Amino acid sequence: HAKEAGRDTYRFFTPAMNERVRARLRLENRLRQALEQGEFELWYQPRVRLADGCICGAEALLRWRHPEEGWIGPGDFIPVAEESGLIVPIDQWVLEEVCRQNLEWQRRGVGEIPVAVNLSARDFRRPDFRDRVVRVLDDTGIDPRWLELELTESVLLQHTDEIMATLQGLRSRGVNFAIDDFGTGYSSLAYLKQLPVSMLKVDRSFVRDVPGDPNDEAIVKAVIELGQVFGLQVVAEGVETEAQLQFLCRLGCDSVQGFHFSRPQPAAEFEKLLRQRGKFATCD
Numbered sequence: 001h002a003k004e005a006g007r008d009t010y011r012f013f014t015p016a017m018n019e020r021v022r023a024r025l026r027l028e029n030r031l032r033q034a035l036e037q038g039e040f041e042l043w044y045q046p047r048v049r050l051a052d053g054c055i056c057g058a059e060a061l062l063r064w065r066h067p068e069e070g071w072i073g074p075g076d077f078i079p080v081a082e083e084s085g086l087i088v089p090i091d092q093w094v095l096e097e098v099c100r101q102n103l104e105w106q107r108r109g110v111g112e113i114p115v116a117v118n119l120s121a122r123d124f125r126r127p128d129f130r131d132r133v134v135r136v137l138d139d140t141g142i143d144p145r146w147l148e149l150e151l152t153e154s155v156l157l158q159h160t161d162e163i164m165a166t167l168q169g170l171r172s173r174g175v176n177f178a179i180d181d182f183g184t185g186y187s188s189l190a191y192l193k194q195l196p197v198s199m200l201k202v203d204r205s206f207v208r209d210v211p212g213d214p215n216d217e218a219i220v221k222a223v224i225e226l227g228q229v230f231g232l233q234v235v236a237e238g239v240e241t242e243a244q245l246q247f248l249c250r251l252g253c254d255s256v257q258g259f260h261f262s263r264p265q266p267a268a269e270f271e272k273l274l275r276q277r278g279k280f281a282t283c284d
């Protein structure tokens, strides 16, 4: 092929690669269009407090209503959005929409809960990030205590002056931070102490095989104790069974999210759940 092609660029650019690049570009263009045409939606998953079974928060999770292919989850488009930089306007939309929706729930008396937003590292590390969040807070007029920002350990590991300034600046405005997927990175105790975070979210890969798997049991127990030592709330993700729930209760976990209580649901469905003021059955 290289010989026939005659141009150097064709030598390594096989038809299969060509197709992958094209597919990526197609998705990138479709994502841009999706944002313009309002095809994104936020679904909400409750966070349940183990002490009383109340819904004490929610996490907003991005969904794409594709006109031909139906619902598409973030795993299938966030990586391309991150590579292309489109994640910045997408995360911006998510922030605005969460604040708008939460204020609307408050105004209509549906309920008052903090709502968590997932942020891409690519977005958080931008120098204008802090100002963009502050602008959303100012424009919507929401009390910052109703906004939680979830960051992964990897972002926080490079705790440069810029990242610390962003965290502290937003924290001083009243925004809360959570470390998402906790345990999958390499946090050191020293760094945890310095960060203005208020919540650790135990990654669901550690919750899946408890009780039973001694390593995972030890990890979950250690994270909960770490949270207690540092005065951080500990949330377990991916709780699917009664046995997992009771295990987390015994260890003194603060709150949980997972299919055992509720899957992420469209705003209108989540609103019904909030209005009921119901309590989930938790610890025996």
Ligand code: C2E
Pocket: 045, 060, 061, 062, 073, 074, 075, 078, 087, 091, 094, 118, 119, 120, 150, 180, 181, 204, 237, 238, 239, 240, 257, 258, 259, 260, 264
């Ligand atoms: P995450 O923040 O760790 O979110 C938790 C994921 O676990 C969600 O997947 C949720 O639907 C799923 N989940 C919740 N409970 C259970 C359970 O009991 N069992 C199982 N098997 N799964 C459960 P989802 O919605 O597909 O989101 C995947 C990831 O995409 C998120 O992980 C987050 O990192 C990212 N993401 C979601 N929304 C956004 C967004 O608005 N912006 C950015 N930048 N990333 C987002």
Ligand code: MG
Pocket: 059, 118, 150, 180
């Ligand atoms: Mg999250």
Ligand code: MG
Pocket: 180, 181, 201, 203, 204, 237
């Ligand atoms: Mg997570």
Ligand code: MG
Pocket: 181
């Ligand atoms: Mg995750």
